[in-house]
Amino acid sequence: MLSFLEDLAGAVYDVIRMLIMMVTTMFGGAMLVFIPVVLFVYSLSFF
Known part of the structure; x- marks a missing residue:
C-alpha cells in the first residue's frame, strides 16, 4: 500500500x-519574442 x-x-x-x-x-x-517588440515600439515612439 505504501509503495503504491x-x-x-x-x-x-x-x-x-x-x-x-x-x-x-x-x-x-x-x-x-516580447523584448524585441517592446524595444521596437519604444524606439518608434522615441523618434
Missing part, C-alpha cells in the same frame, strides 16, 4: 515537473 502511494506521488511529481518545464519554456519563448 510512493509510486503515485512520483507520477504526480513527474507530471507537475513536466508542466513547469513546459510553462517556463513557453514563457522564455514569449520573452524572446
Whole structure:
C-alpha cells in the first residue's frame, strides 16, 4: 500500500515537473519574442 502511494506521488511529481518545464519554456519563448517588440515600439515612439 505504501509503495503504491510512493509510486503515485512520483507520477504526480513527474507530471507537475513536466508542466513547469513546459510553462517556463513557453514563457522564455514569449520573452524572446516580447523584448524585441517592446524595444521596437519604444524606439518608434522615441523618434
